[in-house]
Amino acid sequence: MPEQPTSPISRPPRGRRPGQNATREAVLDAARARFAADGFHATTIRKVAADADVDAALVMQYFRSKDELFAAVMSLSPGALARLAGAFEGAEDSLGERVARAHLGVWEDRSKDAEALLAMLRGAIVHEQAALQLREFIESRLTEDVRRRAHDDHDTAVRVALAASMLIGILVGRRVVQVPLLTGEDMESIVQRVGPALQELLVPRSTPDSA
Template sequence: MAKDTISLSAPKRPGRRPGSNQTRQLILNAARGRFSEDGYAGTTIRGIASDAGVDSSLVMQFFGSKEDLFGAVMLITPHALSRFAEAFDGPEAGVGERVARAFLGIWEGDPADSEPLLAMLRGAMGNEQAATQLREFLEARITELPAARRDDKGESALRIALASSMLVGVTVGRRIVRVPALANGSAEALIHLLAPALQSILGDPDR
């Protein structure tokens, strides 16, 4: 498992490395981690480069600028995207549990799915680009509404926006602020409480 002199105290000669051209992905992963952990302003190109084991100028060469790199980090995977879309869509009965399950499922699964969201969320607090992107992501849940509900004076839009924001709040509490009760609680216990609350917002639009 441990090749002798692989990268411990590597002399770091300049020039292209033999073989391997996965460095770009390595940088992107490091950037994902940093941005999702420290937010936009708190993240440094040098820090990302250090995590990826490369020079900071290489990061610039690959991604152009810090802003552009952040944009690349915030790209949500199609997999995560479709899970959300499918959950909001579908029959009205059980929509609460379906949405709760889809949402929490993302955070229990592959970090490649959740880290862009976390980066977007954390970045949205201080970076206008991130705020816009998150806004558009949430808006997308709304514009994808079935036509039947699209002309109810914004009632449905409000319901979906509210439900989405509540889920954002759960993530803030669970992953960012780390409120013990939330961070330690099992996903099942959360779903059990979340589902009825979401159902009361997303369901019966005629009451």
């Protein structure tokens, strides 16, 4: 008997998959690969959706923003993102301390969030692309609010880069390299020392030209 031709494999309509769990995992797999290839800033919801063969609106149903998508890829909880974002709520003159406290707190609270962030930090030590993701992720936490306070985009970018580098350096010293003098200090002591420097970077003083 002659072999019967096989029928073409039917693909589900774009934006729909046979099950929410399968769809979510497909989106996460696509996002993980896209973040690794392009970094945080260059990755977009539309690109991830195209890679996963779903609609961008569907991605937004699962993850309300690129930040939340990245957090899910890195196994961070929404609560961790909320703690970082919450640092910008409150009096301007104590912003530096709040940012230092929020970042160190999320990285050092011995939760699953801290474990995921520590894995990201260790990866950044040896992989250039992982370092790019980490740096851009931290910078993105700082950029939006700082830009509302400043006028010079280049100056703002430099300030944010310095603040992000400072935070990363402290975390590397305390959690990866484990410099004795840093690991021996309690977190609040570090916050009190670092807060003023972050304050200078994140809340630039007004000048006669910018007033």
